[in-house]
Amino acid sequence: MSAAHRFATVNANCLLSSNCSSQILEKRSSATGAMEATAATFGKHIGRWKMDFRSDNIAGISHAIIDEIILANRGSGSSYSEDDQTREVEDTLRAIFECNLRFFPVLTGTAANALALACLTPPYGGIFCSDQAHVYYDECAAPEFFTGGAKLIGLRGTDGRLEATMLDKTVERALQSGVHHSKPTTVSISQATEVGTVYRPDKIEEISEVCKKFGLRLHMDGARFANALTFLGVTPAELTWKAGVDLLCFGGTKNGAFSAESIVVFDGTLAGDLAYRIKRAGHLASKSRFISAQWAAYLRNDLWLRNSEHANAMAARLSTGLSGRAGVKVVHATEANEVFVEVDACTMSLLERSGVQYGIWSRDQGNVLRFVTSFDTKRIDVDNCLAVFQEAESAAI
Numbered sequence: 001m002s003a004a005h006r007f008a009t010v011n012a013n014c015l016l017s018s019n020c021s022s023q024i025l026e027k028r029s030s031a032t033g034a035m036e037a038t039a040a041t042f043g044k045h046i047g048r049w050k051m052d053f054r055s056d057n058i059a060g061i062s063h064a065i066i067d068e069i070i071l072a073n074r075g076s077g078s079s080y081s082e083d084d085q086t087r088e089v090e091d092t093l094r095a096i097f098e099c100n101l102r103f104f105p106v107l108t109g110t111a112a113n114a115l116a117l118a119c120l121t122p123p124y125g126g127i128f129c130s131d132q133a134h135v136y137y138d139e140c141a142a143p144e145f146f147t148g149g150a151k152l153i154g155l156r157g158t159d160g161r162l163e164a165t166m167l168d169k170t171v172e173r174a175l176q177s178g179v180h181h182s183k184p185t186t187v188s189i190s191q192a193t194e195v196g197t198v199y200r201p202d203k204i205e206e207i208s209e210v211c212k213k214f215g216l217r218l219h220m221d222g223a224r225f226a227n228a229l230t231f232l233g234v235t236p237a238e239l240t241w242k243a244g245v246d247l248l249c250f251g252g253t254k255n256g257a258f259s260a261e262s263i264v265v266f267d268g269t270l271a272g273d274l275a276y277r278i279k280r281a282g283h284l285a286s287k288s289r290f291i292s293a294q295w296a297a298y299l300r301n302d303l304w305l306r307n308s309e310h311a312n313a314m315a316a317r318l319s320t321g322l323s324g325r326a327g328v329k330v331v332h333a334t335e336a337n338e339v340f341v342e343v344d345a346c347t348m349s350l351l352e353r354s355g356v357q358y359g360i361w362s363r364d365q366g367n368v369l370r371f372v373t374s375f376d377t378k379r380i381d382v383d384n385c386l387a388v389f390q391e392a393e394s395a396a397i
């Protein structure tokens with residue numbers, strides 16, 4: 001899949017409807033033919049769209065999180081992460097992850113990744129990651145910027161995962177080149193991956209063994225950590241520090257928060273520098289209690305796990321319903337909350353007129369579409385979406 005194809009979100013209904021075609025901003029890349037379309041006047045339709053599978057960040061906010069923000073709004077509170085909420089969340093996370101970690105709230109996943117990687121990587125360092133990784137494709141070179149020029153090296157794996165054997169060979173080769181190659185210092189994995197698959201703890205351990213062999217640090221992009229965790233049914237500790245992860249970028253935004261991302265540091269020696277990096281990057285929020293309040297509600301009563309369980313269940317329902325259909329092929333195992341399907345021209349054409357919203361992941365070889373479910377996805381929308389596919393199948397027969 002080429003970078004230029006990642007990815008256009010489409011309001012398919014508007015695309016073909018002549019009376020609203022003027023509302024569409026359309027860009028066509030001459031190199032790839034990739035099409036990106038958005039409804040310019042989307043705002044006025046808010047609340048009406050259903051069957052919206054463009055991403056998990058199109059969803060709203062869990063009520064418990066809104067309530068907690070309102071609660072944090074009573075009276076005053078300390079600022080710059082010195083607040084009670086931030087301390088409470090750090091304690092809660094220590095219990096959840098069973099270790100003496102440090103917790104740093106930030107506002108976006110991109111900032112979390114870039115600052116975490118900067119902590120682990122010198123400017124001349126090399127960061128090995130999957131060639132599908134968000135840090136590699138979708139962060140406008142923020143990791144390169146915040147590391148002061150380190151190089152991201154994308155490796156082709158299977159189903160979006162980095163593989164230990166390939167990593168081992170690549171690092172070995174890089175080291176043989178000496179100063180002519182960026183110094184291998186860091187490995188980054190995404191949990192769940194960008195194609196909705198997950199790393200089992202033993203696979204993380206294999207990668208971590210390679211890290212130990214060459215003295216590299218291991219970063220985990222956990223924008224969808226909860227989804228991976230609930231799919232695997234292991235403990236947070238088993239999926240992170242026990243498997244050799246040094247830093248986790250733990251996301252909440254995609255799973256019910258408003259803007260709550262964080263860096264969780266398992267190796268305390270990294271924490272001091274990180275605090276300065278966060279401030280310098282403008283990510284030390286003065287009213288930090290409102291970010292941490294979101295985290296507090298997110299972690300309380302297993303909200304984070306309940307939300308991700310629901311999102312995963314909706315993805316599984318969609319994926320199961322699509323498997324084996326004529327004109328549709330599920331292209332990656334559906335393990336977290338994303339479903340990737342390759343569809344034939346006939347199905348594509350019907351989808352485009354159906355009102356279903358999804359992301360176009362790739363148009364390299366056929367149409368590969370991405371459907372993302374969230375804590376707020378309704379079962380009826382999944383079933384209505386499946387009915388559209390059923391219609392396409394019937395029309396083709």
Ligand SMILES: Cc1ncc(COP(=O)(O)O)c(C=O)c1O
Nearest residue numbers: 108109110111134190194221223
């Ligand atoms: C795997 C992954 N990591 C990181 C991010 C970055 O999050 P943000 O958009 O908050 O910067 C995303 C966002 O889509 C993502 O999918």
